Amino acid sequence: MKGYGEEILRMEDIVKTFDLGEGKKLVASDHVNISLHKGETLGIVGESGSGKSTLAKILTRLYPMDSGRILIHGKDIAPLKGEELRQARRNIQMVFQDPSTAFNPKQRVKEIICEPLQNYGLIRKGEVEEKAKEMLRLVDLPEDFANRYPNNMSGGQRQRIAIARALVLKPEIIICDEATSALDVSVQKTIIELLDRLQRETHVAYFFICHDLALANMFCDNMIIMQKGKVVERIHDLREAKDPYSKKLLASIFTIEEGKNKVLPDELFQ
Ligand code: ADP
Numbered sequence: 001m002k003g004y005g006e007e008i009l010r011m012e013d014i015v016k017t018f019d020l021g022e023g024k025k026l027v028a029s030d031h032v033n034i035s036l037h038k039g040e041t042l043g044i045v046g047e048s049g050s051g052k053s054t055l056a057k058i059l060t061r062l063y064p065m066d067s068g069r070i071l072i073h074g075k076d077i078a079p080l081k082g083e084e085l086r087q088a089r090r091n092i093q094m095v096f097q098d099p100s101t102a103f104n105p106k107q108r109v110k111e112i113i114c115e116p117l118q119n120y121g122l123i124r125k126g127e128v129e130e131k132a133k134e135m136l137r138l139v140d141l142p143e144d145f146a147n148r149y150p151n152n153m154s155g156g157q158r159q160r161i162a163i164a165r166a167l168v169l170k171p172e173i174i175i176c177d178e179a180t181s182a183l184d185v186s187v188q189k190t191i192i193e194l195l196d197r198l199q200r201e202t203h204v205a206y207f208f209i210c211h212d213l214a215l216a217n218m219f220c221d222n223m224i225i226m227q228k229g230k231v232v233e234r235i236h237d238l239r240e241a242k243d244p245y246s247k248k249l250l251a252s253i254f255t256i257e258e259g260k261n262k263v264l265p266d267e268l269f270q
Pocket residue numbers: 018019026028046047048049050051052053054055
């Protein structure tokens with residue numbers, strides 16, 4: 001098993017309630033605690049509606065929370081506003097399920113990839129093309145994609161572009177919210193392999209939201225299992241599950257590959 005480093009993120013006692021009107025409330029995060037380490041892949045698994053995406057949105061501050069703390073290297077980012085918040089956000093980037101909706105179709109790939117750098121004033125116009133090519137090489141796409149538009153690219157290619165864009169600010173954390181769920185299984189495998197290689201090269205940590213338990217079990221170092229807004233269990237391997245709900249989820253999977261981190265060629269793990 002690969003190693004990982006110090007704790008970079010701690011979400012403490014996160015509570016988020018949605019007001020559904022007519023006095024009805026839904027607790028989407030019910031006192032959730034999560035810890036993520038440098039270079040770790042943490043799976044957030046659980047059935048649809050269990051509160052996985054809500055956690056991602058709270059972490060990126062897209063949703064306000066009712067209470068709780070979000071500590072990055074021990075510093076609570078929850079109360080931050082304005083420029084301080086903007087700077088804290090640099091460290092947490094996101095890759096969504098459907099990259100086609102995440103891109104502006106009028107932007108060329110080089111603009112899509114370098115936009116985060118431009119937003120933070122970290123790149124000059126004249127440097128955009130070269131930087132985009134460097135990032136394209138990193139995600140195994142041809143350099144000449146830089147001047148193309150994303151519309152007629154495949155789902156896998158677009159997801160590579162989304163990953164390049166997520167990495168361009170050199171974040172410590174990338175949230176993948178069902179990032180491979182819309183892809184064919186064979187393409188999914190190549191994206192997982194890419195994420196794995198990039199983690200080895202950059203020590204980025206993944207907050208890997210996934211409803212596919214078999215995939216999460218293979219790819220993730222650790223998993224938290226969610227049900228109705230609550231963390232049911234924290235485990236390294238699904239086969240260690242003790243909680244009845246986790247066991248029920250486990251029973252719903254037809255096959256679980258032997259061993260952890262076995263989705264990639266064995267030679268990568270020697
Ligand atoms: P998951 O990603 O695990 O499928 P979500 O975090 O998207 O689950 O949703 C958790 C629960 O919160 C669901 O019941 C969902 O309907 C509800 N929910 C999510 N976002 C909102 C919202 N903006 N307003 C009201 N309810 C929401």
